[in-house]
Amino acid sequence: MQALVMDYAHGAAVAEHCHSDDQLIYAACGVMRVSTAAGSWVIPAGHALWMPAGVEHAVRMEGSVGMRTLLLPARVEGCEVIVVSGLLHALVLAASRLLEREASASAQALIFAELATAQRISAFVPIPHHPRLRGWCEAFLDDPAQDISLQQCGARLNLSARSVARLFQREVGMTFGEWHTHARVMLSQRCLAAGQPILAVALDHGYQSASAFAAMFKRVLGLSPRHWQLNTLQQRGVVR
Known part of the structure; x- marks a missing residue:
């Protein structure tokens, strides 16, 4: 070692x-x-x-x-x-x-x-191998608050919306919307682990309310962001 x-x-x-x-x-x-x-x-x-x-x-x-x-x-x-x-x-x-x-x-x-x-x-975000789409996904991870549709993504990459949808499904096994949500939830854990308020985390990751963020977080990870945050801080000995 x-x-x-x-x-x-x-x-x-x-x-x-x-x-x-x-x-x-x-x-x-x-x-x-x-x-x-x-x-x-x-x-x-x-x-x-x-x-x-x-x-x-x-x-x-x-x-x-x-x-x-x-x-x-x-x-x-x-x-x-x-x-x-x-x-x-x-x-x-x-x-x-x-x-x-x-x-x-x-x-x-x-x-x-x-x-x-x-x-x-769970903290993994799959990234497509397609060069242009991979670059777009990595840029999204830098700014998860951005609100972009499948059509807008395709326009930026000079691809049809249907082509983008097929690439996501083929290369990461998710729809565009599923990947978008998954990436935001995975990224939000860094802020929750730092003890940031739930509403601030929600807004920084493209959600308009804490309740909308909490519902999506629970759908992906199986527990509320507040419970995730408390469990994590307790495991680290930050709170008791």
Whole structure:
């Protein structure tokens, strides 16, 4: 196991790369967007992405980011986003010191025990492979408040609405509207994890009211944004 400590300014990016070991990419502060060929994961502060060995990925920072990374023996088959508990947070921050001591085996065992029981969240946004559509989707992730129709999307890409609809269904398995909603809900978790008010989160993600946002959030994730926020903050030890 190896520990890495890196701090980044807003807008900084890490070019596409991969590791021979699994990588736990932890946002101690700030928000990271981790992208692979399949799509993007939005990692709010207090969360981490467990990235399997050998997967090419790039990282972009939103706000000042304190990235703490552990390189681990391969254990996961697919990417998983976890809520980092207070104990796991302390272990990750102290990992570089702990792993140099005689107690390193105990520290590693405790880290893996925390990872095994950590709460998983859904944070993946699939991205089409079609070059123009992929570019549009990535731009939407930068500004999820924008209100755009299927026809307007097609006009911007110089494609018919029917072609755009077919591309979404074929490449991400969702309709245009389903992807639009899914992306907004996934992105909203970064603001909820920061403790922002529900109404502010709703408005920042293109909803006209907290109730409309809450209904869509619950449809996608199965619980209200308030319950999601409270559960996440409790898991991290921010509230009790």
